[in-house]
Amino acid sequence: MADQPSADPAEPPGARAAGSGTERPAPAAGMAAPASTVNPAGPAGTAGTSHLAGVPNAAGRRPPVRVLLADPAPLQRAGLRTLLTTPDAGATAAAAAAGSAAEIVIAGEAADGVDALDLARRLLPDVLVTELALPRLDGLAVIRAITEARLPVRILVVTDEDTDDRIVAAAGAGATGYLCKDAPHDQLTAAVRTVAAGGAVIAPQLLARVLRRLTEALPARSGSGTAALDALTSREREVLVHVARGLANTEIAEVLQVSETTVKTHVGHVLTKLRLRDRTQAVVLAYETGLVKPGGPQDGR
Template identity: 35%
Template sequence: MITVMIVDDEALVRTGLRLILEPAGDIELIAEASDGRQAVDLVRTRSIDVVLMDIRMPGTNGIAALEELTALARPPQVIMLTTFDLDSHIRRALRAGAAGFLLKDASPDELINAIRTVATGDAILAPSVTRRLIADFADHDDAGESSARKRLEPLSPRERDVASAVSRGLSNAEIGRQLRMTETTVKAHVSRSLAKLNLSNRVQLALLAHQAGDPGKS
């Protein structure tokens, strides 16, 4: 069972999300919060796998709460919710380790699939909003590309191949087919890469590999 918390200052939004999640047999909504401070306090006392976090809230906003959550010893996966597909705060959320992003008008199926995806340690890279964010976030100047390539040097050639595929928004299954390896092997390469690079999740790996251009190049 995937345990979930909803964090949004609007009661109607929380109610709508609750109604979407209740029919999903493998998802259990165990907590709700109206601001970031309350959310962090709840995570400290409960076992929560995935947090649906609104970005814009009064008091402790979603970004500040995300930064506190990702600093915990066992942080939950956090999906940021926004009404804007290129919210100005999302760059900070990417740096802080958000597992993905969803627009508040996402379909029920998109929301449920997103929760299931991040609960497995994967990230939400497929939606067009995140692809555009990656392209918008990456610094394409020579210095930025050089710095990113240097950061990727600890990776093995195969890990660089996987990182490059991750930056293109491919799923583990797609990467496996392309590189002729099992999904389990792909996940292992991603996990080792995150550990070597001291990154929080797949989104950050995608950003770094995207910034480096082709990580397989010397």
């Protein structure tokens, strides 16, 4: 696939651009099924490059969250597509009308890492939902490439691989979400929306187990980590606590009764003062220093 968009981007035989009304010839008998599907425009023909995704606009409406799926198994992609585009079982009509949960739409699909990276570059989805075991280019390599290119694409890993090494490696590469494939429907959709809004998600059953390993992934520091927190103001420490608890910027703004812009400024100050690369390292530091304890009360003092 070419990296540059065109009026008729090259796609594997049988692949169809959603909403185009045209379909390329199906593969001959015995040939592989289509490897990728593209919906460049998103719903109603509108470009979907709003970040942070799912945040209400001036009219109070939440723009849809555009998702790119990457998994080598067609049935798995079909299952994810169905789960993500089907309203949560617990959602009420009133909540939907109020725009309390952003709609999730599928911008494209890929069966291997090369196509996943190409589509991420061309479509700039809000979230890439990816398996780690991808042919042609491993999922970790895809995550690193997206992170190093600073694409405005957030990454949620959904996989059967739940070993400590793989989780730590995914977080280190730049993923901000990690779920197992047996995650419930509501947990999956909530994770997509949280990651799209700038938050971080790790399946609860995995978090406690890998926390120690994540701590080991922190860069070496001079002096104690607790002393490093002294550089933060009381409000910045409070924001760090909420970040460590997994809240997105919009949720922190609601809790603290401030604007989302103010929260983003505080988060930026925290990362700069503590010399951290991203929110994931901030979460690890908060637990490492005892500012937040697994299952314990919040301690913003």
